[in-house]
Ligand code: ADP
């Protein structure tokens with residue numbers, strides 16, 4: 001992939017420099033995450049190397065890295081951005097212990113490799129070798145998506161574009177990445193998140209370098225774009241995306257797309273793009289059932305045993321407990337498993353379910369802090385209406401249904417009473433809330449669309 005660059009230096013030149021004050025950031029981390037999380041996880045992070053728009057941080061083990069990335073990365077990124085506006089990415093390096101002791105905490109050759117690709121788009125086009133088909137566990141919720149992902153690799157452009165959608169942490173990026181790994185063996189693969197695409201687009205406009213931008217994205221023979229819901233808004237960007245898309249289709253490139261919702265539900269995206277995206281095969285990934293969650297956990301334990309060459313002793317009782325408690329998000333599920341394993345290690349004993357309950361108290365409780373505000377915002381966003389409209393007195397179906405869904409979720413997911421919920425919905429009576437709960441309950445039993453919507457909204461709510 002490397003030698004295919006077209007004058008990339010010109011496209012992505014660094015922005016104004018701003019250096020990070022590491023001790024200050026650390027005290028920020030402590031303040032924001034609290035003493036406990038800070039001292040068990042974040043304190044050991046070191047600043048390895050700083051670039052204009054990204055950082056390399058050191059962590060002691062792979063396990064630490066996975067844990068931090070899965071649970072804290074978003075917030076860390078946010079905090080660092082307060083100090084360093086141009087930041088767009090954080091990368092973690094495993095810093096070997098003896099090097100850390102010497103005070104020399106990174107490998108020279110590793111760094112020069114990174115410097116080489118610094119500021120180039122290749123940096124964002126890297127596929128993760130761990131996210132392969134081999135490591136993807138099949139279950140009833142994802143088998144269709146898995147099977148078509150494989151088919152695309154065998155018969156490129158037959159299903160074009162392939163569009164995979166589903167809630168957070170259900171394996172979309174993993175599948176896209178696996179397709180990329182498979183196809184890059186003999187094709188020119190471009191793998192990018194829609195957010196990154198946007199970022200490069202805006203950067204190229206600023207640098208007045210659209211020609212290179214266009215060339216760059218249009219020469220891929222496989223174009224994989226993750227989280228396409230982020231291309232919303234910005235007309236000029238959508239225009240560019242549309243043209244990129246068309247010219248790739250014209251020359252017969254395979255396009256693979258993921259999003260958190262079906263094409264027609266994309267928010268603030270032009271109709272013609274939605275219909276373009278719908279032109280191939282659309283498949284969803286559903287939330288995992290208990291069996292899949294257990295299979296994923298078992299597989300991960302095997303993987304870690306091989307990786308760390310150590311025996312991990314986790315009873316079926318504990319596997320059951322974790323699989324049942326961790327609701328839908330597989331990323332969360334793996335995070336929880338890591339935590340249990342870490343405690344087992346520290347305390348050097350086999351844990352039972354009630355230990356786990358204690359260890360994971362904050363995780364499972366945290367997920368349950370869902371407020372009426374958050375529900376209202378999420379639901380109105382999801383249905384692509386404004387909050388004001390949703391709370392208004394208007395009774396048309398496109399507003400009334402989302403309103404009822406929001407009331408229903410407020411009743412199911414918060415501890416608020418019916419009158420309280422009514423008040424939060426522009427002072428409605430509690431009988432209106434009861435009616436909404438009944439209506440949606442009924443619909444959720446017989447209407448497939450409603451069932452799906454509720455699952456997706458819940459997973460959006462549990463995301464943070
Ligand atoms: P999404 O992109 O849908 O938000 P990801 O693909 O990032 O979700 O998946 C979240 C985590 O769960 C990743 O670590 C991924 O490897 C893991 N994962 C998801 N589905 C599976 C699966 N079927 N088998 C193994 N790991 C999975």
Ligand code: MG
Pocket residue numbers: 172173174226227
């Ligand atoms: Mg993803």
